[in-house]
Amino acid sequence: MLAILPLFVFAQHSDESGRIKQLQNYEDSLSSLGKKMINDDTEMERINSNRAFIKTLVSALKIPNSFLYPFDSVKSVSIINSPDNRFRIISWPIIYDDGSYRFYGTIQINTGGNLKMFPLNDYSPELKNPEDSITDNRKWFGAEYYRIIPVYSPKLYYVLLGWKGNTVKSTKKVIEVLSFKDDKAVLGLPVFEGNGKTRKRVIFEYTRQASMLLRYVPDQNLIVFDHLSPPDPKLKNQRDTYGPDLSYDGYKLKDGKWIYVENLDMRNVPDNHDANYIDPKKQAEIDRANAKKDN
Secondary structure (H helix, E strand, O other), X not given: OXXXXXXXXXXXXXXXXXXXXXXXXXXXXXXXXXXXXXXXXXXHHHHHHHHHHHHHHHHXXXXXXXXXXXXXXXXXOEEEEOOOOOEEEEEEEEEOOOOOXXXXXXEEEOOOOOOOEEXXXXXXXXXXXXXXXXXXXXXXXXXXXXXXXXXXOOOOEXXXXXXXXXXXXXXXXXXXXXXXXXXXXXXXXXXEEEOOEEEOOEEEEEEOOOOOOEEEEHHHOEEEEEEEEOOOHHHOOOHHHOEEEEEEEEEEEEOOEEEXXXXXXXXXXXXXXXXXXXXXXXXXXXXXXXXXXXX
């Protein structure tokens, strides 16, 4: 047995090295195809690149333990892990020549081995009342996600913050809810309370010329966002004219539900970028210290 052990360890190491090499090769291909999905001149070229990207991605994810591989160089898609590392979401858009978007993605479950995922099928045009709809991964209100927030209520669910390119005139952002029931993905949950209504997801639409704040403040269990309004009251029914009006609203977590709050004081809401801020004086001291070392 002692004689066989080194051979077993070597075989394991060899298998791991081969697996990583395969994933690196797929990553290179995905990085190249991802750039084409965005930069190709014609709509058909972008669509074809996207098809090749999807096929390559599925092949990559089928490699055992692919969940642990980050695909860091694939910048054309959003890859975010849930904080509890139970799953990750890979999502991205394709833009059409008329300025509209279609979204693609998948939810990959952390199985510790073989692939288990829920492919996401953008069903947005068919969802007539998306804020009132509970769907599944086959009828997804497509978006590119940038934040996952677990909510440990009696029923565990996850809030997703996402960007949703819309048309040549307007952009959308969405607060989505993901949960799992009977080994299936469920999208939407009646947990957003406010303005006399309970919503299953929250959707914001505003002019494409503007940008909108939508982020989570962990210390306050608060989702904060720009209050959107039209430039003229006569345009109140034209969402593609709306933009931030320098006030802020939000949803505050309470007993597993998100309660709408108006007119937030942003002076009391910490900036997500505070951790990345370096005082200029401290930076100057660092630079001087490094200069002395170099001399």
